[in-house]
Amino acid sequence: MPTAAEILKMSAEQATILFPGDEREIKKRFHRLAMTWHPDRSSDPKSGDVLQKLIELKEVALRGCLKVVRHEVLLKTDEDKTFRLNFLKENLTEAGRILIGTNTVTFIHRPDLGDIGRAEKERVENLKFANDMMRKQMRTLLPCTIKSSALKDGGHFTVMERPAGSVFLKDLIEYHGGQMPVRHVAWIVSGLMNIACYLEWAGLVHGAISPEALTIQPEKHSVHLLGGWGFVTKIGERPIALPGRTTEVYPKIAVKGQAATPEIDASLIRNVALDCLGKSHGGQLLTEGTVPKPFANWISLPPASRAVADYEAWMTALVESFGPRRFEKMSCTSAKIYGV
Known part of the structure; x- marks a missing residue:
C-alpha cells in the first residue's frame, strides 16, 4: 500500500x-x-x-x-413497431433498466411492471402548477417525456429528456468511491427538499426517490427527479405499488390500510443522503462524528409530518452545520462519467 x-x-x-x-x-x-x-x-x-x-x-x-462506447438496443412495441435506441450506459434497477443517452434517458419497465410504466407518462403530463412562474421553476427539476410506449413482451418504455450535463446520482456516488463529501450531500438534500415541498403542495407522494431515480448537474448544483413517477400516489390514498426500497425505509406503509403521506418522501430523502455518505443508518453518523451534529440529527430523527416544516428544520440544520451558504464546486462532470 x-x-x-x-x-x-x-x-x-x-x-x-x-x-x-x-x-x-x-x-x-x-x-x-x-x-x-x-x-x-x-x-x-x-x-x-x-x-x-x-x-x-x-x-x-x-x-x-x-473510449466512448455507444450501445444500441431495438425495442419491439405492442404495435409491432421497432424503436431503435442508442445509449452510453445502462443502469439496472428494481423495476427494470435505465438507458442513459447523450440527450435522453429511457426507463424500461419489466413485463410485470408494465402498468407502472404506463402510469409514468400520465402522472408526469398531469403535474399541476399554481402559475407560469412555478411551472418554469419546477420544470427544471422534473421530467419531460419525449416518447412512451407499451412493449410487445408486456413491459413499457418511457424516453425522457436528460438535463444537459447531468449525472445519475447512483453513478456520482460510485465515482466518489461510495462516499461523497458531506458539503455536496448537503446541497443535494436542499434540492430534494425543494421537490418534496412541491410534491406536498401538489397533493402527491412520489414514493420512489432513490439514487437510481435522480440526476444531478454538478456544475449548477441542481437536482432532477426523473424516475419512479409510475409509483406516485395522491396524499391520503393507499399506494397500489411501491418499490421494495420504500417499504424497507418506511415499513409503516406495509400495514393494511395505511395511506400515503409526505413522511414517505421525507424518509426516502434521508435514505438518499445516507447512501451518498456511504452509511446504512443515521446512528453511524451520530457515533462516528463524520458529519456536523445538526446534519446528523436531522437525518437520524423522524421527519416532520409536513414537508414545509421538514424543509424549515433542514434549513436550520444546514446553517448550524456549515454557516452561511456558499457554492461548493464539484470536480466531477458528466464527461468524466459517461465520456461525453
Whole structure:
C-alpha cells in the first residue's frame, strides 16, 4: 500500500502504475484505496488531499483505457413497431433498466411492471402548477417525456429528456468511491427538499426517490427527479405499488390500510443522503462524528409530518452545520462519467 507522500508525489504519467488494468480493475482498485484514505476512515492529516489525488489519477488512468462506447438496443412495441435506441450506459434497477443517452434517458419497465410504466407518462403530463412562474421553476427539476410506449413482451418504455450535463446520482456516488463529501450531500438534500415541498403542495407522494431515480448537474448544483413517477400516489390514498426500497425505509406503509403521506418522501430523502455518505443508518453518523451534529440529527430523527416544516428544520440544520451558504464546486462532470 503506497504512503500518503508517495501518492501525492505521483504525476499523471504514473497513473497507470497505481491503477493498472481495464476499467473494471481500475474502479475496483480505486474503491479499495478510497475506502482506506477517506477522511472519515483515515486519521492521516493529509487524507483529504490523498483522496482528491486518487480521484485525479483514476480519471487519468480511465481516459487511457476508455473510449466512448455507444450501445444500441431495438425495442419491439405492442404495435409491432421497432424503436431503435442508442445509449452510453445502462443502469439496472428494481423495476427494470435505465438507458442513459447523450440527450435522453429511457426507463424500461419489466413485463410485470408494465402498468407502472404506463402510469409514468400520465402522472408526469398531469403535474399541476399554481402559475407560469412555478411551472418554469419546477420544470427544471422534473421530467419531460419525449416518447412512451407499451412493449410487445408486456413491459413499457418511457424516453425522457436528460438535463444537459447531468449525472445519475447512483453513478456520482460510485465515482466518489461510495462516499461523497458531506458539503455536496448537503446541497443535494436542499434540492430534494425543494421537490418534496412541491410534491406536498401538489397533493402527491412520489414514493420512489432513490439514487437510481435522480440526476444531478454538478456544475449548477441542481437536482432532477426523473424516475419512479409510475409509483406516485395522491396524499391520503393507499399506494397500489411501491418499490421494495420504500417499504424497507418506511415499513409503516406495509400495514393494511395505511395511506400515503409526505413522511414517505421525507424518509426516502434521508435514505438518499445516507447512501451518498456511504452509511446504512443515521446512528453511524451520530457515533462516528463524520458529519456536523445538526446534519446528523436531522437525518437520524423522524421527519416532520409536513414537508414545509421538514424543509424549515433542514434549513436550520444546514446553517448550524456549515454557516452561511456558499457554492461548493464539484470536480466531477458528466464527461468524466459517461465520456461525453
